[in-house]
Amino acid sequence: MVEPTRVAVTGASGYIALHVIAGLLDQGYEVRGTLRDMARGDKVRAALARQTEVSKLTFAQTDLTSDDGWDEAFAGCRYVQHVASPLPMVEPKNHDDLIVPARDGALRALDAALRAGVQRVVLTSSIAAIGQGHEARDNFTEDDWSVATPEIGAYALSKTVAERAAWDFIAALPEDKSLELVTINPSLVIGPLIDPDGSASIEVVRKFLAREVPGSPKFGIGLVDVRDVATAHIAAMTAPEAAGHRYICNTEFRWMGQIAEQLNREFGPSGHPVPTRVLPNFMVHLVALFDPVVRSILPDLGQKRDFDSTAIRRDLNWQSRPMDETVRATADSLIEMGIV
Ligand code: NAP
Numbered sequence: 530m531v532e533p534t535r536v537a538v539t540g541a542s543g544y545i546a547l548h549v550i551a552g553l554l555d556q557g558y559e560v561r562g563t564l565r566d567m568a569r570g571d572k573v574r575a576a577l578a579r580q581t582e583v584s585k586l587t588f589a590q591t592d593l594t595s596d597d598g599w600d601e602a603f604a605g606c607r608y609v610q611h612v613a614s615p616l617p618m619v620e621p622k623n624h625d626d627l628i629v630p631a632r633d634g635a636l637r638a639l640d641a642a643l644r645a646g647v648q649r650v651v652l653t654s655s656i657a658a659i660g661q662g663h664e665a666r667d668n669f670t671e672d673d674w675s676v677a678t679p680e681i682g683a684y685a686l687s688k689t690v691a692e693r694a695a696w697d698f699i700a701a702l703p704e705d706k707s708l709e710l711v712t713i714n715p716s717l718v719i720g721p722l723i724d725p726d727g728s729a730s731i732e733v734v735r736k737f738l739a740r741e742v743p744g745s746p747k748f749g750i751g752l753v754d755v756r757d758v759a760t761a762h763i764a765a766m767t768a769p770e771a772a773g774h775r776y777i778c779n780t781e782f783r784w785m786g787q788i789a790e791q792l793n794r795e796f797g798p799s800g801h802p803v804p805t806r807v808l809p810n811f812m813v814h815l816v817a818l819f820d821p822v823v824r825s826i827l828p829d830l831g832q833k834r835d836f837d838s839t840a841i842r843r844d845l846n847w848q849s850r851p852m853d854e855t856v857r858a859t860a861d862s863l864i865e866m867g868i869v
Contacts, residue, residue, distance in 0.1 A: 533559040533585060536766070537606040537647075539638060540613025541588065542569050544728035545653060545718060548759035549610050551581045556763065559585040563602050563613070565592040576724040593634025599641035606645060608766045611638040612653045614691065618729045620683045620821060627687035635691045639698045642708055649709035649772065651765045654692040656716045656751060656777060656836050657685035665832035667782070671714070671775045671840055682825055692775070699773075709772040711765040715758045716751030716779035716836055720855050721862035733785070734859045737792050737803045738869040744806040745785035746813040748826045751836050753780045754855040757847070764845040776841040780849040782833060791856050801860070801869065 536553050540546045541562025553560050554577070564570060570588045577583050589602035593613055603609060614631045621627060635652060642650050660669040662676025662685075675681055675689040692712055699710045718730045727735075736742050761778045765771045786807045793803040810830050817824040841847040863869045 533557055534608070535559040535561060535606045536608045536610060537561045537563065537589075537603050538610040538612060539563045539591065539634075542573050542724070542726070543612060544722065544724075544726075544731070545715075545755055545758055545762075546610070546612040547573070547577060547723040548720075548755050549612060549762045550586065551577055551723060552759045552763050553610075554581045554583065554585060557585075560587070561602060561606060562586060562588050563591040563598075564588055565590065573724065580723060591637075593630040593637065596637065599637055600644060603641050603645035603647060606642075607648050609638060609642045609647050609650045610653075610762055610766070611635060611650055612762075614653065614687065616684065616729050618732065618822075620825065624679060624683040624686055627683045628690050631687035631691035632694045635695045636698060639695060639708065639710070643702075643706060647708065649711065649766060651762050652692065652695050652710060652712045653762070654712040654714045654775065655685075655688040656714050656779065657681075658688040658692045659714055659777065660834055660836060661685040661689070665829055665834040667833045667835035669777070669834070669836045671777055711771045711773070712775040713758065713761050713765055714775055714777050714836075715761075716753050716777075718753055718755050718758055719859045720755035720757075721858045722866060722868075725866045725868060727863075727868070731859065731863070733788065734792070734856065735863055735869055737789055738796065738801050738860055738863060740802075740804060742804065744804045744808045745789045746808050746823070746826060747784070747786070747810060747831045748813075748829060749782055749784040749787075749833060751779040751782050751834075752852055752855065753778055754850045754852075754858075757849045761841060761845060761847050764847060768845050770844055774840070774844065776845065776847075777836045777838050778841055778847070779836040779838045780852050780855070782835040783852060788856055791853060792860055795857060796860050796864075801864070
């Protein structure tokens with residue numbers, strides 16, 4: 530019998546990684562998920578078992594900030610999906626709290642992949658590594674890089690520095706060593722949860738449904754469905770032409786007010802009314818005095834910063850669900866899991 534191909538997925542407890550693992554298991558791959566806390570293995574397995582067959586899933590322990598365990602984790606793997614990176618709800622005061630684990634973790638993953646004879650690493654980067662530190666415009670492409678200065682914020686800086694370090698690592702490989710790298714650069718990821726511990730990115734929909742916000746700022750962002758992000762990661766793993774490329778993974782730009790309108794229309798009648806008024810900019814500026822998350826969106830109030838997904842659609846034959854379906858599925862999932 531032919532042995533199934535083994536894939537390592539880092540940060541197996543995470544929102545996106547769970548969807549990547551589910552997709553890989555569905556396609557017959559054997560998956561080695563890494564966790565920084567092995568005690569979470571049972572919970573992760575149980576969550577995945579609600580949606581797929583998990584007999585080909587094993588776990589190994591790695592932490593982005595430690596050298597331990599990487600060789601065991603990647604042993605026998607042909608591919609690595611390096612998804613883990615800190616994504617906190619609130620930006621830390623000290624930028625290094627994000628930059629160091631993001632950058633050093635990416636380098637540890639690449640180094641270990643090289644030692645294990647892995648063919649290709651797919652690294653989850655972000656549009657935060659592409660469009661920050663520039664004037665807003667609606668046509669950022671993979672040729673663009675965020676300006677790596679503290680002003681872009683700790684998270685964007687961590688993703689920019691980590692992705693740069695990864696490409697530099699590949700460029701510096703001696704001729705007798707080979708390792709392929711592809712990066713997937715998603716916009717804001719929403720969509721159904723596999724485990725109730727969702728990502729910070731789900732907060733946009735959760736806060737509306739929980740009526741924790743009085744309305745919407747005139748702020749918008751590119752959005753993408755987590756299931757489509759997973760499909761992109763899996764396609765990037767084997768498509769020959771993907772090696773050496775970064776891919777923006779973005780369905781479309783939406784204003785927060787559009788999301789609120791849809792949620793209120795579809796979920797208001799069943800007991801989840803959502804405030805639909807658009808907040809005047811002066812009010813958003815006032816709130817920003819006390820709220821660092823709101824402060825981070827001030828430069829983009831009223832601006833459209835959008836990202837071109839032509840390359841991923843062309844090279845990986847990537848298709849994305851309609852965004853209305855994604856917003857609906859996110860809300861359904863939050864309600865079903867009792868989160869709102
Ligand atoms: P998430 O659910 O918070 O997942 C983050 C994962 O990283 C978790 O598994 C977490 O482990 C792990 N992690 C954090 N610090 C770690 C450390 N020091 N050592 C080992 N593991 C560590 O967030 P997500 O949305 O799935 O994000 C996954 C990836 O997608 C990240 O690289 C993120 O930058 C990228 N991304 C996300 C979005 C988005 O909108 N969600 C958009 C673009 C890119 P624990 O569970 O143990 O904390």
